[in-house]
Amino acid sequence: MFLIDLFFPKFCLGCGYIGVYVCSSCFKKLELIKQDTCFYCKKPSLFGLTHPNCSKTHNIDGLLTIYHYNPLLKKIIKNIKYRLAVQVWQEFYKIIEPQVILKLGFYKRLSQDFVIQPIPLSKIKYNERGFNQASLISTFFQKFLHYSIGDLLIRKKEISAQAQIKNKKGRYFNVQGAFAIKPDRRGLIYQTPNIIVIDDVVTSGSTVKEAARVLKKAGIKKVYVLALAKG
Ligand SMILES: [Zn+2]
Ligand SMILES: [Zn+2]
8 A cells, every 4th residue: 555545545536435546347447438529510520530522620630538528527526635646647547448458559559749738728727737637648558559649739718618509690709719839949939740639528619629729820731539438
């Protein structure tokens, strides 16, 4: 037993069972996404690649998600607090299923020079929470993908849930200006042809869409999105 276990006993973030962060019976209740879909039309697509005619802008070239954002996963993610965050993702790494590794292997076949870009948090949100979930999930995925983690984006403002904003104009201004390329990283863009943007959960997709738009505008050739869960 480690000292840390004495002070903070491990318990299942789903059901409270002592000894692990996700117990085997909760783990069985996580639902893997079997059929990936196109980001734009939501229809089935192999490895979540965007269909050629589905987007004029084509800012997102593909979307891979691992689990359905079911009530259990929601609870697990919500219960991850600062002191647990790193350990939880280390444990998740050990119990990842072979199907997921197979799915991630798609990126390896696609290109050898991807850079992983976690969706950044704003400074205020980061200080409030103490960690960026997307960064931790990135290091988790990195164990399988072996690409380097980039730090090209900054978050200038938070995005409210798009569903709460009634009109189209309001929704546009909600996401507009949320991200920018870090001024000191602009030079790196030319050495970074392809990016995998990583977030914990993709629901409406407005956050990753805006991040992808900014990256493409800066000159990135391909932008794929990888998320732990799809809402
Ligand atoms: Zn449990
Ligand atoms: Zn499509």
